[in-house]
Amino acid sequence: MPIAQLSLITLNCADKEELATFWAALLGGEIVYRADDLAVVQTERGSLCALVVPDYRPPTWPGGDTPNNIHFELKVDNLEDAQAEAIKLGARLAEVQPDPDTWRVLFDPAGHPFCLVPHAPLLPLGPRPTEDNA
Numbered sequence: 001m002p003i004a005q006l007s008l009i010t011l012n013c014a015d016k017e018e019l020a021t022f023w024a025a026l027l028g029g030e031i032v033y034r035a036d037d038l039a040v041v042q043t044e045r046g047s048l049c050a051l052v053v054p055d056y057r058p059p060t061w062p063g064g065d066t067p068n069n070i071h072f073e074l075k076v077d078n079l080e081d082a083q084a085e086a087i088k089l090g091a092r093l094a095e096v097q098p099d100p101d102t103w104r105v106l107f108d109p110a111g112h113p114f115c116l117v118p119h120a121p122l123l124p125l126g127p128r129p130t131e132d133n134a
Contacts, residue, residue: 010049013110019050022090022109058111062096072114082116
């Protein structure tokens with residue numbers, strides 16, 4: 001029996017409306033709750049909270065003074081189309097692209113990195129299939 005269930009992922013930011021609007025549009029959700037310092041986005045697969053924090057500084061990626069403590073891997077059907085749509089919604093493409101043929105790194109309006117990928121990660125995590133055991 002699990003001890004807990006994932007309830008909400010909270011992202012710090014300076015502008016809750018901008019961040020919540022971005023994630024609602026990108027993930028096909030809706031903003032279902034607002035307070036002075038937060039906005040909650042409900043999606044089919046879970047909820048995100050945009051939380052205003054004093055003196056917010058976006059993470060620096062891939063390195064720098066403000067570490068990245070979280071990022072999302074988002075499965076898409078077409079990298080080029082998904083990247084273009086995300087940018088229209090307010091994302092920006094990262095200058096560093098470690099493997100642009102396999103995935104794309106972007107930043108949300110608050111500067112949190114996220115990746116667009118054409119495949120879901122292997123779950124449960126384990127060894128990747130090889131020719132011998134595929």
